[in-house]
Amino acid sequence: MKPVEHIGLIDGYVDEPTVLGVPPYMSIYPRYISGAVWSVSPHTQIHYQAIDQVRVSFANAQTFWSKMDLLILIAGMIVPGKYIGGTPISVREARSLFSAPSLEDIPKILVGPWAKFGCGLEGGKIALSSDTLAPPFDYIIKGDPEIVLARSLASSTSFEDADLNYTRTSAREIEPYTTKGAHIVPQFPGFSIGHIICEIETYRGCPRYLTGGCSFCVEPSYGIPQQRTVESIVSEIEELYRLGVRAFRLGHQADLFTYGSSEIGEVEFPTPDAAAIEHLFSGIRMVAPDLGVLHIDNVNPGTIAQHPEESKQVAKVIIRYHTPGDVAAFGVESTDPEVIRRNNLKADVDEVLSAIRLLNEIGGMRNPWGLPHLLPGINLLYGLPGESTRTIEHNMDFLTQVLNEGLLIRRINVRQVIGLEGTSLGTNSGTRIKRNQFFRHKEEIRTTIDLEMIRKVAPPGTVLTSVFLEDEEGNHYLLRQLGTYPLLCHMPKTDGLIPNDVFVVDHGPRSLTVLPYPFIPQEASLSQWKAISGIGAKRATRIKSIASPKNLDDIQQVLDMELPEWLSRTFHFEN
């Protein structure tokens, strides 16, 4: 094989059950691949580009790639989602981008979920075989790309002769690469402004592989879960932190609550081990004392329901070390008993409710004017075998009960399944609700459940710290915090700078209206006053008619209502 001095590593973004890699998230793939390359070929230059950077000019990107010795595309959206931070590469885009005549002689490799499980297009559709991208790709690595690449580069074996299906047998195999690979992060587009959150792997595979796992999910296909050691996870975070990363999500595992459990691999619902979680989180805090974000992701509600006492201990440990505004994503998928039975789902409705209650009891507390510490998020999935219109009724009854009990859920994801290779669902189709029924139901959740819920989770006056500008929409900025499942914030545009902190003044079904915190009445625009719930256009105009309000009384005098405490406490009058 020709020496590989320059590699073009293009990140088309990934979203799979246990890995997210859409900005500001950087997935494990670019980091592990870079570490693998540098482990065997330290002088190889890796040129990382996110697909949104490539889109600025396809022609420029292709000219640049034509000087590379190897091109690697990381891609695969196999969990349908909507993203604000970036737009994942499409199959058509990948085909056209990498088919340029100038790239003909350069080996092109496809890695990531598309290569492993097929090209997911959108929810409700069957994934295309990854072979659909060969050509333009010469090699499709269905195994673990970091290991396949390291082996080929180390032995100068041509990719023709490499075992492209090689999958690691233990987490130890990736450890030489994780800290070395951290050195790719400065090339991530948001790195220089701190707009990066690194997804961290704690284990791969699902303990429920013993019973086959959920019908639609790829995790059981990894077999016995492979846990990383605390020491290796902490070392990786230490290196990322040393390089400047301040936000981390322990997102790469089927169920964070079972990390470190000695029963993983032996039983379907391992008993959580709070001491193991404490060892992990305290180790992270030790090497990253000033981190800005430490969040988690997937938690199996079945684990909590079956091991409530141990789960309480784990939740308490997480709250001691993490940063608030955290979410334990519960893959509920369905509360319809028939769908649960036919798809071997992890928990029935009573178990899910008991898990939600427990997490509310421990995680519902909040710092003054802050978001709750750790709330459940709910995933509902449609298009599974056994589904019928009764499924909609079951799920609405469940959500209504949650609301009526006063329980908090941080967010509800409503999706349609993608049929993937390697799952027991595969290309099977069961009874399905119609597409328009699905969208009507989704809308019903948005209007009847989400709006009420977000008002409780982030009531007026709640302060969100360290927000970033994600986008602009008409006369609004779209802001979000760095962290897990960040709430989307609309803020009326002003001439001023984007604030660091904001506070909530109104709600939409899945978003907040916010203003800069602290709020300086002398500088506030008419549109900002109008955005405050309960103020309205007339009162806003009256407030703006005051030449220069010096204190709360000046504002109160022109109003026919008492300013609420949540609002007046945010005022900061400039002298």
Ligand code: SF4
């Ligand atoms: S519990 Fe089900 S959805 Fe969750 S990782 Fe295991 S198989 Fe996948």
